[in-house]
Amino acid sequence: MSIIFLLIGISLLVALTFLGAFFWAVRSGQYEDDYTPAVRMLFEEETEPDIPPGGSAA
Amino acid sequence: MPVPVAPALAPPPPHISVACTHCGDACPDAPIRLPAEPGLAFCCQGCRAVYELLAANRLCTYYRLDAHPGQKMKTVELPGRFDYLDAEAVQAQLLAFRSPTLARITFSIPQMHCASCIWLLENLFKLDPGISSSRVNFLRKELTVSYQPAATTLKKVVKLLAAVGYEPQITLAELGAQPHAASRTLYYQLGIAAFGFGNVMLLAFPEYFSFAGQLQSTFGRFFGGLSFLLALPVLLVSARGFYRSAWQGLRQRYINLDFPISLGLTALFMTSVFEVLTQxxxxxxDSFTGLVFFMLIGKWVQQRSYDALRFDRDFTSYFPVAVTRLTTAGEESVSVKELRAGQRIRVRHQEIIPADAVLRRGAGQIDYSFVSGESEPVARQAGDLLYAGGRQMGEAVELEVVREVSQGYLTQLWNNPAFQKEKQPSLETYADKVGRYFVGLTLTLALGAVAYWYPQNPAMALRAFTSVLVIACPCALSLATPFALGAALRVLGRRKFYLKNSAVVETLGRADTLVFDKTGTLTDVKKSVVEYVGPPLSPGQMQAVAAVVRQSTHPLSQRLATELPASSLAVADFTETPGQGVRGTVAGVVVRVGTAAFVGAAAAEAATEAAGPAQSGVYFRLGEASGRYLFRNVYRDSLRPVLAALGTRYRLAVLSGDNDTEQARLRELFGPTAEIHFRQTPQNKLEYIAQLKKAGRTVVMVGDGLNDAGALQCADAGIALTDTLTNFSPACDAILEADNFGQLATMLGFSRTCLRIVLATFALSFVYNGIGLTLAVQGRFTPIVSAILMPISSLSVMVFATLLVRLAARRRGL
Structure with missing residues (x-):
């Protein structure tokens, strides 16, 4: 049954990794703005073919 | 590459609905078209200029992400408006980071509102190669720009932002105060508590299941020790806030809700340590870490508020950063703080007078609406004293400063004690009151249990004592308020009523007196009614008047222009005499519009006779015809129903900075019992509120301007009314968008309901505490009971409070 010691040790290590990841996320400011990134990721990177918004003037 | 923005006058009322490609406003009869793309219509030259700038830089994605994302370009470009940004002292204060190769600054841009805004602002580098990156924080409405000082300047960056319709707010308050890093402590605390809770719970499982009995006997000591190690950081880091708050309360000889929480947490932890040590x-x-975790969630819910809105703005947010100082060497831009008595400054059209000063040259036309509540601009001659805070309309004037900014008439208000100390919650919250009785009750019960058990079973006595203390931890109780009021906060936020924090809901729910400001609060500034007095005019004559007033930037002219029919008549030899009026020749007839003296005494007399005195108006003479336009305050459409709903429950009062011409109408609106006071200075208003509070009333002040700032601050809850959230609003507890003024009565009623919901939730949590206490005094409160009771009580209280508030909101149609 001493394998339990090892397993618990490993599970704690995994949990600590996640805790560390959470701290990193907080430190890098990810919890300060939870709106902009959701919008930002939808923007196209490349220079666009420049079509004027013809329909919007109707 | 700043684009000169042509002066754009307000468009006439829409006749046809062609939406401007840039801002979406209705275009005038003949919209401005681009030769290259005739399909696009623009309402004004300013909007067209922005479109051309973006099109030239292949940034038209802006118009595809959201329909009509632009800001209407209405401000008249003033030469040299941003010159002060070149000053070394200003830059040193504004820039967050500075080196020869890189500079970084964070702007506050309240205009941003959609995905298009984010996209354009993050693509600024395409418009100015000197900008290396720009990053938006949408919730805080902030833009962080990094640029190379060698390639561009701060002034160019700001000018570029202004040219595309996102002029940043740079005011005295932003100087020196760089964007506050949001507190991350709570997130760390939550993370640690969740980590501890999750792991300790797993380790505690063997105890709860009988089949794992053998496991428990083998590993009990190890699990216990590990649980202790995991719970220790939760106690030291996560639970710190509760201990600190309880200690602060005690030092002020005051028991708040955090005291029994700390007591319970301590008892829980000490008992656990004792049990583990003695095996x-x-x-x-597990209960301990779980409690802390759940209560931190409650704190987090409570803390989430409206970051982008500033509730603590004082006069410094309203004042400009720099002014134009006149010296023998010419003009220079200096920081407002450097102004000294005796210096000469120049204030241009639309600029704010930064310090009390004497007018030396030029005709002052000062709009004090924001400071004193007077609705019309007042004319001032050379030699008159001008108070800080007024806005000059018309030509540039020269002033001599008599008092430094910090000594001014307006800023004196901020020396009032109401502003000095951190605002203490003047009302004891329900939770704290209940918490106090709770402590007394549980301590009595704990001692009673000891007294009962000690003679027969000393071990049992100790167990019962600690169990009762553990149960005394009002975890569910502490969750009731944040969850109920937090849900209320979000409901009200959806209706554009933004509260500073959830405690304001409680204050609003308990209010018994409502005090209103008049100008801008009861009246709708945007909608003054223009009334014509005089002989009937032909459409041609009206068009002639319209053509002339359209040439002028004076606010009254502009308002008149929007009221009169659209006119394309040509105006010859147009002249504007500041503070007097305008004249021009239309189709060979001289048109004069302005003060009585300006248009001629005879015409004025005739018109005055017809209209009666004491009302502001604009006279005009057109050949032989003459007449007068009156501008009347319009009360908000919803005022009457709101007052009818409020009048039955609240004591109402009106404080107006204006004269008493409106007395009869207000009396009729507010009913015979309301107190109505006129010609109130900001100081008067503050004192009036303080007096009411001294009389034991819970006062809610509803105001809008800087002149109400003292009263808003002094009141138990100050509600600032604003037409656009981007506008300046004085320090307050809540910001209500003016369009939703009609729902004020419903919202206040909703706050009252929320208080009852809090009480109902208290009752629910008492049920759990009752069950726990019954078991505890009998010494049957075991870890497994605790592990079941604790999460059930916490979760059910959270759900119960949130659902009830939602239900109440739906019933009231919020």
């Missing part, structure tokens, strides 16, 4: 069992570490 009696695994202790209550």
């Amino acid at each position: 009696r069992g695994p202790g209550y570490f």
Whole structure:
């Protein structure tokens, strides 16, 4: 049954990794703005073919 | 590459609905078209200029992400408006980071509102190669720009932002105060508590299941020790806030809700340590970490508020950063703080007078609406004293400063004690009141249990004592308020009523007196009614008047222009005499519009006779015809129903900075019992509120301007009314968008309901505490009971409070 010691040790290590990841996320400011990134990721990177918004003037 | 923005006058009322490609406003009869793309219509030259700038830089994605994302370009470009940004002292204060190769600054841009805004602002580098990156924080409405000082300047960056319609707010308050890093402590605390809770719970499982009995006997000590290690950081880091708050309360000889919480947490932790050390069992570490975790969630819910809105703005947010100082060497831009008495400054059209000063040259036309509540601009001659805070309309004037900014008439208000100390919650919250009785009750019960058990079973006595203390931890109770009021906060936020924090809901729910400001609060500034007095005019004559007033930037002219029919008549030899009026020749007829003296005494007399005195108006003479336009305050459409709903429950009062011409109408609106006071200075208003409070009333002040700032601050809850959230609003507890003024009565009623919901939730949590206490005094409160009771009580209280508030909101149609 001493394998339990090892397993618990490993599970704690995994949990600590996640805790560390959470701290990193907080430190890098990810919890300060939870709106902009959701919008930002939808923007196209490349220079666009420049079509004027013809329909919007109707 | 700043684009000169042509002066754009307000468009006439829409006749046809062609939406401007840039801002979406209705275009005038003949919209401005681009030769290259005739399909696009623009309402004004300013909007067209922005479109051309973006099109030239292949940034038209802006118009595809959201329909009509632009800001209407209405401000008249003033030469040299941003010159002060070149000043070394200003830059040193504004820039967050500076080196020869890189500079970084964070702007506050309240205009941003959609995905298009984010996209354009993050693509600024395409418009100015000197900008290396720009990053938006949408919730805080902030833009962080990094640029190379060698390639561009701060002034160019700001000018570029202004040219595309996103002029940043740079005011005295932003100087020196760089964007506050949001507190991340709570997130760390939550993370640690969640980590501890999750792991300790797993380790506690063997105890709860009988089949794992063998496991428990083998590993009990190890699990206990590990649980202790995991719970220790939760106690030291996560639970710190509760201990600190309880200690602060005690030092002020005051028991708040955090006191029994701290007591319970301590009892829980000490008992667990004792049990683990003596190998009696695994202790209550899972309950302990769980409690802390749930209560931190409550705190987090409570803390989430409206970051982008500033509730603590004082006069410095309203004042400009720099002014134009006149010296023998010419003009220079200096920081407002450097102004000294005796210096000469120049204030241009639309600029704010930064310090009390004497007018030396030029005709002052000062709009004090924001400071004193007077609705019309007042004319001032050379030699008159001008108070800080007024806005000059018309030509540039020269002033001599008599008092430094910090000594001014307006800023004196901020020396009032109401502003000095951190605002103490003047009302004891329900939770704290209940918490106090709770402590007394549980301590009595705990001692009673000891007295009962000690003679027969000393071990049992100790167990009962600690169990009762553990149960005394009002975890569910502490969750009731944040969850109920937090849900209320979000409901009200959806209706554009933004509260500073959830405690304001409680204050609003308990209010018994409502005090209103008049100008801008009861009246709708945007909608003054223009009334014509005089002989009937032909459409041609009206068009002639319209053509002339359209040439002028004076606010009254502009308002008149929007009221009169659209006119394309040509105006010859147009002249504007500041503070007097305008004249021009239309189709060979001289048109004069302005003060009585300006248009001629005879015409004025005739018109005055017809209209009666004491009302502001604009006279005009057109050949032989003459007449007068009156501008009347319009009360908000919803005012009457709101007052009818409020009048039955609240004591109402009106404080107006204006004269008493409106007395009869207000009396009729507010009913015979309301107190109505006129010609109130900001100081008067503050004192009036203080007096009411001294009389034991819970006062809610509803105001809008800087002149109400003292009263808003002094009142138990100050509600600032604003037409656009981007506008300046004085320090307050809540910001209500003016369009939703009609729902004020419903919202206040909703706050009252929320208080009852809080009480109902208290009752629910008492049920759990009752069950726990019954078990505890009998010494049957075991770790497994605690592990079941604790999460059930916490979760059910959270759900119960949130659902009830939602239900109440739906019933009231919020």
